[in-house]
Amino acid sequence: MALTNEIIRQKLTEKFGDQITDWAEPYGMLTFSSDKNLNLKVLQHLFDDSSLGFQFMTDLCAVHYPEKEGKELAVVYHLHNLKENVRVRYKVFTDVKKPDVFSATALYSAANWMERETYDFYGVNFVGHPNLKRILNVDDMKYFPMRKEFPLEDQQRTDKDDEMFGR
């Protein structure tokens, strides 16, 4: 029996009840979210359950929604069941003031660098990560540049007079 979005939804509801919310299917991909403290339990269940079997982590990234009070940062997991060829998208939201999310590195080795990248750009603190330090930016950077409060440099600015790089 093919694994459909309805079955996945049913299985997850059986296990977690109404703790999993925000069910949606944008462009056919089942999307849901839960409390951030549940993330490892949900991922473990998606990984272990023989009928779900989402054992491939396609992608992990974060999104910043500055206007959502208390839920400013979203961590988005894209998981893939390669046998049934079904993908799901799972989101957890966290407060930007205390951005602690449990690390998925124990389940998916692939999460290691992707979590480092997410930390690097959004400052999500992955609790339990073996080596959570910056990866693409310089180590002594003081801020998290992909957050929305950092605009790109104004293209019209004239106050730079550097001979080589100024405009």
Place this chain on the structure above:
Amino acid sequence: MSEHVTLTEGNVEKETTTINIGPTHPATHGVFQNIVELDGETIVSAEQTVGYIHRAFEKIAEHRTPYQITTLTDRLNYCSSPINNFGWIIACERLLEIKIPKRVDYLRVIIMELARISDHLICNSIVGVDSGAFSGFLYLMQYRELIYEIYEEICGSRLTTNMGRIGGFERNFTNQAFEKLEKFIKDWPPVLEEFDNLFVRNRIFMDRTIGVGPISAERALNYGFTGPNLRAAGVDYDVRIHTPYSSYEDFDFTIPVGSTGDCYDRFLVRDQEMKQSMEIIKQAYQKVQEFKGAEAEVFHADVPDYYLPDKKDVYTKMEALIYHFKIIMGETKMPVGEIYSSVEGANGELGFYFISDGGRSPYRLHFRRPCFIYYQAYSELTKGGLLSDAIITMSSLNLIAGELDA
């Protein structure tokens, strides 16, 4: 000098040496650093440092219109930029739910498979270079040139192609493009055959690559490997089959898989993929030739809101001028929604996670770069091996610095 190593009698064998390979080193074929701890010639531990050419593409993309983002995707895996271009354009088309004419799909397939060949031929010949056979690399470069000439005929540029528009191509393929394609179809297979003869059953090459840098299928999956590197470990996952895009379901081709996931298998998988790509190109070219009459001239879908009008019309027709300005200034909004769209890049699954809030540019655009994800396995792959094997492992993974850092 903070530490001075003193050797006492009997502990010489415990001493390890730290070596930096990179950031700029001929063996890395790109800007990234490996700090390896050596015991004699054996690697005890290795650590990778990336980010030397990080250009903040994801941040820049949040301020740009779709056509301005195409140029960013060029610079991800610059050995096969048309795949990245179309990957991005296809993501936009899926978000907009545009139906693409079959002829456009087939033309795109031709270009994407040419790009795959050009990428794989570089990777495989570099594996040759790193194992001491330089001539294959120089020989194959001539044929990459033929592929670049085809790109040039289609879009005017060679390396960073910026090819394609939402809905199709910027212009129809010229006769010269098809002539060059025919020449490539005729000239390339015997050259690849020769290249095979040079490497595949070459004793020295086999000794240097068999059993070097192996990875099991389970570890590869756990590490998020995709593309030829995953298939070399024996998993037949290919986006072209699993989530067909651009009408790949119309073609008859096989997915080569390896078994041990070592350098030799990665080499063979890429080698066979080049042959399969050639089959796909031939089929696609035949399908393109079968279009008759008006259908044979179709090179874009009818989506005036997103497809840039012909420049000639912009100068002479009011409506075209309006559309031109609207598109260039980003006045045509993308619909609200989120989509994950992926294509089979030369290195694996190249994904675009696109969140649109209805504005002129993406609210968030994340590139799933296959290189970045599988490079983290490098220290596990090389541990316990020889330093010279680590170099071959690096080149056979096909690491492209542009894709690593984004």
